[in-house]
Amino acid sequence: MKISNPRRIVGSNAERTRLHNRQVVLGHVRERQPIGRAEIARISGLSTQAVSNIIAELEEDRLLIEAGRQSEGRGLPVLKYRLNADGAVALGIEVRPDAMFGALVNLEGETLFTTREALPDNAPSTVVSVARRIRASALEGRCGKTQKILGAGVVMPGPFGKVGISGAGQSALHGWEDSDPVAVFEEALDMPVVVENDATAAAVAERVRGVATGLRTFCFIYFGAGLGLGVVAEGEVQRGAFGNAGEIGHVIVRPGGRLCACGNHGCLETYASRIAARTRLAGAGIEIGSASDIENLYRAGNAHLMEWIDEASGPLSQAVGLIENLFDPETVILGGAMPDAVLDHLIASLDLPGGSVAARAGRATPRVQRGSCGRLTAALGGAALVIHDTITPRIAAKT
Ligand SMILES: [Zn+2]
Structure with missing residues (x-):
């Protein structure tokens, strides 16, 4: 599996500048709404005329709406604008080896729809037909005249491209080795697509609406089929x-x-x-499928599952220490396809190394915490990436 052109920026220089300026205006509106033209012009350095033109275009596209006039001391009250939350939506789809998840979010990142579909096999043709079904049910009754669809964020387990750990056992998607997922999903879904790995998408979801809201540098250990790490440093993935x-x-x-x-x-x-939990339980004659199977075993106090948690905590503690010393994050988040109760138990049983840059007094956040977006975290992250790309300038200075 190879990603031909991730996060591409196409078009002429003028077109790129136009798109960039739209992102700048949308970004300022999101951060400071309601906000007027003159204030956007002052913060962004664009001329008031340019801002007026962009606002007219964004209103036409239903991404912005008027938010009434507000008095600012002298002179006439100023016309303010805010994001039109339901004016546009983004689709998120997560592909796991045994299931697919779908989520639809609006411009403000609010979840409008979620679904889970079992996946009988990983062949691109099967994945594509399930993706089309998810698209149809997510958009049914929406996205007519009043809602614009911005695109889809498709989330798949890495690694991308043929590398030394490609196709590593149960955590890999088989049959995608020679496919370009961006091209495959753009054709299947008939909309612009970005493809991201599951751990990175999960980290973005937690930043948009979860426990990482307001954090700039953090790491996310993602329990998919395998184990991934999403890293956000200074707000950038x-x-x-x-x-x-x-x-x-x-x-x-x-x-x-x-x-x-x-x-x-x-x-x-x-x-x-x-995979490790599944292998441990299979050795005791217990087959598990979904996260709810694990949850039921946990609630029943299954001895083999408890032994696995004990066994996992040492290596996981070591990995957290390694991540802390490499990235100096504000916090490390655990999440993904594990029941909350199991993640909480795992976190409680960690024995984190004292020799870590994160072992310091006066911490504002715990060294390790559980994510709050649940099992849909990566699908939500896929959609959040599309929203993020729409309203965040890619080359501007950070605000
Ligand atoms: Zn390995």
């Missing part, structure tokens, strides 16, 4: 040179330890992941 940064699951935590599907021995994923 970190992708690496080929979109594969954060393959924490294949970091070796026990040299000479268990054989991993990637060929290494002692990878984190063989101890602390759904």
Whole structure:
């Protein structure tokens, strides 16, 4: 699987400038709404005339609406604008080896629709037909004359491209090795598509509406089929040179330890992941499918599941220490396809290393905490990425 052109910016210079200025105006409106033209012009450095033209265009596109006039001391009350929350929507789709999740969010990031569909196999043709079904049910009765669809964020487990850990066992999507997911989903969904890995999308979801709201630098350990790491540093997601940064699951935590599907021995994923839990339980004759199977076992106090949590906590503690020393995050978030109760138990049983840059007095946030977006976190993140791309300038100075 290869991403041909992630987060592309197309068009002539003039077109790019126009799109950039639209993002600048939308970004200022989101941060300071309700806000008037003169104030946007002053903050952005654009001329008042340019701002007026952009606002007219954004009103036409139903992304902005008037928010009434407000007096600002002298002179006539000023006409203010705000985002038209329901004027536009974005679709998020997460593809996991055994299921697909869909979410529809509006311009303010509010969730309008969610769904889960079982996935019988990972062949692109199967995934595409389920994606079309999700699109149809998400948009049914919406997006007519009053709602614009901005695009879709499709979330898949990495790694992207043929690398040394491609196709590593149960966490990989099989059959996508030679496909370009951006092209496949743009054709299937008939809308612009961005493709992102699950851990990064989950981190974005937590920043837009979850426990990372207001944080600028944090990490997200994502329990998908395998284990991924999303890194947000200074408000920007970190992708690496080929979109594969954060393959924490294949970091070796026990040299000479268990054989991993990637060929290494002692990878984190063989101890602390759904695959590890599934393997542990299968050894005791217990088959698990969805996260709710794990939840039921946890509620019943299943001894094998408890032993797995004990076993996972050491390697996971070591990984958190490693992440802290590498990225100096404000916090490390755990989330994804694990029941909240299991994540809470895992967090409570961590024995975090004292020798870490994160072990300091006066912390404003805990070193490790659970995410709040639940099992839909990556699908919501996919949609949030589209919203983020619409209203955040990509090359402007941060505000
Ligand atoms: Zn591995």
